[in-house]
Amino acid sequence: MANREINGEGQPPVLTVNNLKTHFFTDEGTVKAVDGASFSAPAGKTVGIVGESGCGKSVTALSILRIVQKPGRIVDGEIILRRADDAEPVDLAKLDAEGGAIRAIRGGEIALVFQEPMTSFSPHYTIGNQIVETIRLHQDVGKAEARNRTIELLRMVGIPRPERRIDEYPFELSGGLRQRVMIAMALSCNPKILIADEPTTALDVTTQAQILDLLREIQARTQMSVIIITHDMGVIAEMADDVIVMYLGRVVESGPVDEIFHRAKHPYTQALLRSIPSIFAAPRSKLPTIAGSIPHPHNRPAGCPFHPRCAERMMGKCDVHIPRLRPVSRRQMASCFLYHEPDEAPIT
Amino acid sequence: MLAYAIRRFLLALLTIWAISVLAFAIIQLPPGDYVTAYIAQLASSGVDVTPEFAENLRQQYGLDSPVWVQYLKWMEQISRGNFGRSLEWRAPVLDMIGDRLWLTMAVSLSAVLFTWALALPIGIYSAVRQYSIADYIFTFIGFIGLAVPSFLLALILMYVGFRYFGANIGGLFSPEYQLADWSPGKVWDLIKHLPLPAIILGMAGAAQLIRIMRANLLDELRKPYVITARAKGMSEFRLILKYPVRAALNPFVSTLGYLFPFIISGSIIVALVLSLPTIGPLLLRALVSQDMFLAGTIVLFLGIMTVIGTFISDILLMWIDPRIRFERRE
């Protein structure tokens, strides 16, 4: 299995996503938000999923938690979660989305932190109330116990005077604090996997740094695996061990972070990297951007979805056949005809 | 917070004053006065009405002074806690309103409760399962009350009640309790008579609430905190009740103030058809007979209740919605 080589260390990844397809069936047609994404999250490591907005990375996260809302649906693929080494791994994709099994996993074994610190909390309840709730959902502890745990968590994520803050309402906290609280809530049941969806997008630069540090140090302490979703290569560089690059719902390239940054194979990845401001670049040199913009999901181009924007597209090939994710080096994979020939028949 | 309350209170006073003027003006609008109305009534009940009548009566009631004088007189009386006498009933206005006010409250309250019991579940369901068949069916049930003219419904139900169930006709008490003073038995008798008006009135109001609930819930359901909650692994049912519904309830509270006059107005016709001893028919009759002090006082009362109602609902709103609480704190 391909992913093996990627995380060479041999011990099986906690989470493996294979050929995940999540589509939205709207009146105006089907939107293939995620269309055959595959990757895996090794224990104690950080996987970064990167891509422009609308590339399907967030839906991937929701799919893993099985909280994709109508009219969206997982149509294909598997999401394998390995619990304690002896236990039988479960395929989340097969579970009943409303069922108890998956609910136990949500927030319990897989926790989510996402980009909207402003609105991710209900303004009607104190943060304490909302964290305590999570704890008591997954663990059989009393109110007082849960409350102490919450205060501990808050302290852990660096909230000053947690015993007072716990009774405050979300809108009384700054964005940074709120994100910390968010993380605290995510950690409240010490999950195996933490999915962080654009955890820092809404924050100012200094706070961003703090939050990222926090995440790293927590991971170091708890040895959980983190899936960090972002459009910001900077964040990836800082956080990720492995990187998955997504475009229009597909994984176009994947590999260890330094491979991706120094030996990117896919034209899209290269383009992405080029668009990061570099201190080595000549002053006032214009920042290169990716030509064109993401096509509307309804009319996704035939063949390689990226070919309309691709500088190196090969007509008759890229616009007919759909490239598959294939190994391009020992630890790196890409889906591009620059590195392999299309299968016989054009696949759509 | 306190400053806010005070400002709010002063505004309320202003509003009440305006209402009193408006109330009086409305009652004075129709041509003629109580005496013409009264004479017309006598004539139609076969009494020989001679011109002397009118003259004597006008003099008796001091109706010959101009409107604004009568208004000031009224105000001056009220300031001394005397709301005047009902010209038609020949009794102090307050005594008249007395019992009817409580019965009105009873009817309105039961109507409101029925409305909520009907509207909230339907509203929630039709938001959560938008455009499902059940959504359509429930909404339809919720709206039918709005569409059927209440006065017709009331009449039909009353006749059916008499013809096939031998129920008492109209009213809120069975004959044997009409005269009795308040007792558990009488209360029970009242309770037994409440459902019919409550249902007729409640049905009519349900649609509005369903609409509000549905709209707000649709709104709230799309908020990220719902996803956060889902990601926690809460069960959908608990989740919806604890978060979005709670948020969607605000508008209910904020409309609480208008509920009372709304129900009264809405109930007048039904109360008339069902001959309920409530404020409604009294008000209607007072208006027709241009019994100005009675009508004026009732309208004023309703106005005041609304103002108080809105005031209370504001306070409630601050209580249930922390955000507002904090805005107001600044």
Next chain:
Amino acid sequence: MSKKFLFILLIAALGVFSAAGQSDEMGSFLVGEFEGPTIITDMDMMPSMFNESPMLSAMVEAGDLPPVEERLPAHPLVIQPAHEIGQYGGQWRRGYTGPGDVWNARRIAGNDNLLFMDYTLNEIKPWVFESWEANDDFTQFTFSLREGHHWSDGTPFTADDIVFWFEELFLNEEFLPAPSTFLSVNGEFATLTKIDDLTVQYSFSAPYPLFLKVMATPSSNIASHARRGWNGHGGYAPAHYIKQFHPDFADEADLNAILEEGGYSNWVDLVKSKNDWARNPDLPTLAPWRVKLAPAENPVYVLERNPYYLGVDTEGNQLPYIDSIVLTLAEDLEVLNLRAIAGEYDMQSRHIDLQKLPLYLENAERGDYSIRLDPADYGANVLLFFGQTYSADAEIAGWLQNIDFRRAVSMGVDGGQVNETFLLGLGEARSVVPTAANPYYPGEEYETLYTAFDADAANQLLDDIGLSARDDEGFRLRSDNGERLTLTLTTPGASFVPYPKIAEMVANQLQGIGLNVIPEQLERSLWQSRIDNGEIQLSLWDNGGTEDVFLHYNNTWLWARPNYTDWMRSGGAIGEEPPPAIKEAMEIWVSGPALPPEERIEAGKRLWVLFAENVWQAGIVGSSPAVLGTRVVKNTMGNVPARQLANVLCMTPGCTLPETYFLRR
């Protein structure tokens, strides 16, 4: 025309025929013979022993009440019930529609006239006054009271109560700016002298033959305290009670306190309210029942027997038989009628809707009641009157005052249709003149004069008077500007007769003679104020009360208000002089009361001839039970006459003496 069409016409024709035929036999099984109680004046029939209601004897034993012999006058009023000696006790359940409906009580329980009429309204009988005599030229009338007659609070009733009323109330200009004209002749008021405690004497400056009848008519303004005290009239008042509210007797401070506390606008208001039998439980009365619970604060309106009532039956049982009358409020007439249908009332004709007759009959058994119809004996239950003082639109005013126009309209209305549709065929198309039984009956020819439906004659008349021009839709055009001649038929809502609906039919019928008539329903008081301002073109009403045309003002002159009536009543001082015909009628009406009986009868006939000829009011249907003529009588109710006068003058059912009704057990 096709066979089918002919056939339909045939059906219609049959319909008309059968309806015409029906109205005689129609419902006859529901109309009984006139009957009623008799007032015994023969001293020999005076019972020697007296009994009282168990309710009272209990109180007597408790010592709260003197024995019945002491309570009754030395010579009680002896009444022979319509059918049988009744049983004591029980509640008489009725419905009423609100404060304005206190006449409901005044009519059934307010028999306290100075003199009285028998149930046929023809014979004068003693009542509060035991006897009376008039001098030959009818200028002086002497009345004697009953010895030992008491107010309901036990205080003796004496001449002073009459004098007090006359001098301190009736003649007090502040209290009564406009006293009833029934106590005056040619604008000069009578003088009242107290001969002794039990004798009073009224003297007039000119002959007043009608005076006795005025004093005896139950609806009279000056002869019934219970019925007329509330507006300052009534003929007498409980001096001992009223004085405490009268500034000439009461201490000013106390009076002001009472005024302030009760919120009365002035002492006049106070006294009139206190003197209101129907609303003031404390007011002493001579009537058979007194108010126990006033309507205002209570959902029910309760009257209770007067322990000092002067009447007994031929076996000496003090009347009334029924202990109390309970009237329950019905905010709406439909509810009231449905309750009657359900048998929740013991005897009621007020507010009973003739149009629901089928429903009443259907449920009679279930409700254990029977229906009795009392066709009216006055002219018209529905009449169309032409506002004679209307002036806003000269052209229209002109036509309204045109006799031929009025006659044409009268003939253009099909009373038969109205009768069939709204009176269930129980009435008949007739003019406004009273029925044959009436003393002022002008003769058969006038019963149908200009009322028989005759479209051709009507059209002819209209063409002749210059309304021949019509527009493309066949409507006649105004003579001034050639526009369509459009008249408004204004009707009041909420009356015993569904005038607004009738107006729709009448308007549609008048379309048949090319007149564009717009029916317009007005809230009652609005309608009234338009009449008071002479703003009515056409309107529908009845002329109940004109059985004695000289005693009834409102329905006799509605069409002449306000200018002409003002002129009439002020003797030409104010208002506007009416045209000759109206003037003649008015002069007759004003002078009538002063004429000796037989001359008065003649004058009355002449008056009706004038009415029929001039068609100021066009009769549509009459002699139907439409107004107060549909009685629902519980089968347990005794002594209820098979037929009574449905008649304002006798305060139906007043002169059938409800105090003799009783409830069987």
Next chain:
Amino acid sequence: MSKAKPPPTYESPFQSELDEATFATAAEERVSVATQWQLMWWRFRKHRLAMISAFVIIAFYLVALFADFLAYADPHKTEAFRSLIAPQPIHFFDEGRFSPHVFALVGKRDPRTFKRVYEPDPTQKVALRFFAEGYAYKFLGLFKTNRHLIGVEDGNAEELIFLLGTDQLGRDLWSRMMVACRLSLMIGLAGVALSLVLGVLLGGISGLYGGAIDTLIQRLIEILRSIPTIPLWMGLAAAMPRDWGVVQVYFAITVILSLIGWTDLARVVRGRFLALREEDFVLAAELAGVGQMRIILRHMAPSFLSHIIAATTLALPNMIISETALSFLGLGLRPPAVSWGVLLQDAQNIQTVAISPWLLSAAIPVVIVILAFNFLGDGLRDAADPYG
């Protein structure tokens, strides 16, 4: 009550995906009005009930348009001997072949029960004809004709056909119901139009200028809403000039209704204004020195037009129901005008319920139209604003 709310300032994870796909985000609303309408239409189609309702309402307005043609009897013709005829069965086949007909009726009043009874006479078949001649009327107020959808061979339809029976005055109910549509559906329109103007104007001013004017208007609204509507109606209705005919009164009524009806709409508009005032694009426009009127018309109006449309649709049924209520109180339309309110008022008595229940059928069109308008309104509102 469509409540005003600012467009969302966040984009939740799965929304950021869907928005581009399905929803019109605040962003998109701004870019183009065209796609907004398109998107409205897409969303509207989802509301099946609303779709059906739309057709129902169109149908009703068509009836109103061709009322006289669909009627077959003069709705004002009274006839005692046709009083209270029960609905009459139509027989479609005659000796096996299709020829719709009814039986002639023979009527009289039963001397015992006092009900009017009618016996069909099987020997007298009355054949129904399409496009037959009947009473004369102006087709669409244009030209005079006497053609009606149905009628009889020869003779007079109003003496022979009684599809829904007749009322107490012997007038044909079917025909009256047809004609009633006209007035009742119009009164809604006229009234709503008025309150629309009032609402948008006052609401707009209040929302746009804020400050003192805003407080003033808000007070006014609060006061108006604090006074029970019926006294308002009665006072105003009674104060109507005396020489007014049915038509003027009818307009006066609509004015009265709208005098009370505008407050809700005003609050919606105000809300939208307040929300939009904060919007960057308005700010931008202001900074760019665009005139206020222009801002309102070009930039703001489009974004809340949809709301107003929805609010209006929801106001219409209230007008219709109010009209029936007014008629019940004897304040509304009066005969000879024929409206649903008038028909219902005729039916508002126990003898109708007990003896001639078919007169109650006048309520059916009311119920249908009210429901239809409400569902349509909801559909539109959902479409106009996914956030309710």
